[in-house]
Amino acid sequence: MTDRRRMNGPSGGTAPPFFASSLTSKTASPTQRTRAPDELRKIFLKTGLTPSASGSAYFELEPSTPTAASKSLASKAPALKLTCTVHGPRPLPRSAPFSPQLLLSTRIKFAPFAARYRRGYIPDAGERDLAAHLDTTLRGVLISERWPKSGVDVIITVLEGEEDDPWNKGHLNENERAGGWGMMSILAGCITVASAAIVDAGIDCIDLVTGGVAAIVRQPTAPLQVYLDPCPSDHEEIFAACMIGYLQTRDEITELWTKGDIKASTDGHGANSMGFEPLVDQAMEAAVAARLVLIEAIKESTGMKVQTSRIGHPKNAAS
Template identity: 50%
Template structure:
C-alpha cells in the first residue's frame, strides 16, 4: 500500500519560485500598511494525490535567507467512499492533518503530532467546512494533509528569547490558503475559495506605541500584543473561522473591530493569489490538451 503522506519529489525539472505579489486596488497601492508579503502558490505539485498545492512566503529580509519564511505543501486525497462498516453520513467527512516537519522550526519537532499541531488541524477543518458543498458526496471522505516544511520563525533569535507561538497565526493563515487551492485542484465543489489573513497589534520598539499591521513577521517587531487570524470567503462575504490571541489595551472593542477589518484585507489579497494560481493551472491544462 502506498504511503499517502509521503511527499514525492517532482517528476521533471524544477525552476526557482517567482514570487507574485497580489495587486491591490488603486486606493491601496500607496499605503504599504495594506500590503502583505509576496506569495508563491502553485497547484498540482503532487501527481499521486487528487489535488495538491505548494505555498511559500517571501522572507522579509532577503539578504539573510535563514531568517523567517513560511513554506507549506498540501495534498488532498478523495473524495472516496467510506468503509461499509462506517455509519451513514449525508455529507462528506473531512479529515485534516497538520504536521510540522522535524526541521521546520528552530527546535526540532517530534514525529508525533503535539497539541499545537492538533489545534491547527481543528481550526483548518472549521475554516474549510464552511466553503465545501458537503452534501454533494454522501457517505464519502476526504483527507487534507498539510506539511509545514519551514515555519515562520526567526532562526537567528537567541535561545533565551521568549516564544509565545505568535508564528502559529501566520502558519494557520498559510494552511487555509494552500488547502483551499489544493481542494480546488482536486475538483471538490466549493461555494467560494477560502483564504486566510492575519492582522496583529505590534510595537516596533520599546518606545513606540502599538499599531496594527498585516501579515506580521514576528522577527521584525519588538513585541506583539494581539493577533487575529481569519478565514474568509470574499465572494460571499462570509467568515468561516476566527482565531484571536492576546490582550488588547483596555479591552477596546473598536480596536478589535479594526483588527478584524484589516485581517479581511489580508484575506482578499491572498485570495487574489489563489484565483491567479488556479487560472494559470486551467490555462496550462487547456494548452496541454
C-alpha cells in the same frame, strides 16, 4: 582479535573540531520591519505538484529582509513554506456507517527541519490545534451534501515555519512553543494552500477561502499600530493578533482566531483606531489580498489542464 561487527575508533585520542560562532549575540534583537503597515509579503502559490494526489498545492512566503547590520550567516526571519495534498473524495469502507455528508479529515505536521525546535513524529498540541482550526474553516466551505458516504483527507506539511524569536527558543516549554505568534501566520497560509488544493482536486465549494492576519504591534520608534501580515521576528512587541478565514464573494468569515489582550493595547493609545473590529477589518484586507494570488494560481493551472486536454484530443481542438 578484532571485532568485525563494529567500526573501531582510532587508537589515539582525538579532539573535536572547534568552529567560531558566526553570531554576534545569541540574544540578538529582532530585525525592524521595512514593509509598510498595509504591505504584505510576496506570495508564491502553485497547484498540481503531486501527481499521485487528487489535488495538491505549494505555498511560500518570502522571508523578511534582514537589516544590513546583521552579520549572521543564518536568516533571522525564516520564510513560510507549505505543501498540501488532498486525497479523495473516495468511498468509505463497507463497515463504516452511512454518512449523508462528506467526511473531512485534516492534518498539519511540521517537518523535523521546519523550525529550530525539532518536533517529534507524533503530532503535538500545537499541530492538533492548527488542524482543528483548519477543519472548522473548510467545513464552512465544502458542499458536503454532494458526496454522501465519502471521505477526503487534507494533509499539510510545514517545510519551514515562522518563529517568534529564532535565537531564544531553547528555554521555552512545549506549551509555549506550540502557541507562538507565528502560528497565526502558519494557519493563514494553511487555509490558503488547502483551498488551492481542494480546487485542484475538483471538489465543490461555495467560494474560495483565504487566510489573513493582522496584529497590533509596537515598533522601537513608533507608537502602537495595526500591521498586516506580521512577522514575529520583525517587531519588538506584539500585543494582539487576529487571524480569519474569509469568503469574499459571500462576505462571510468561517474561522476567527484572536490572541492577546486587545483591551490593554488600546487603553490610552487611541481606542477608536485600534480595537477588535478594526483588527478584524485589517485581517480581512490581508485575506482579500491573498485571494488575488489564489485566483491567479487557479487560472494558471486551469489553463494548463485545458491545453493538455486539447493536445491529447486533437479532434476536439480542431473543432
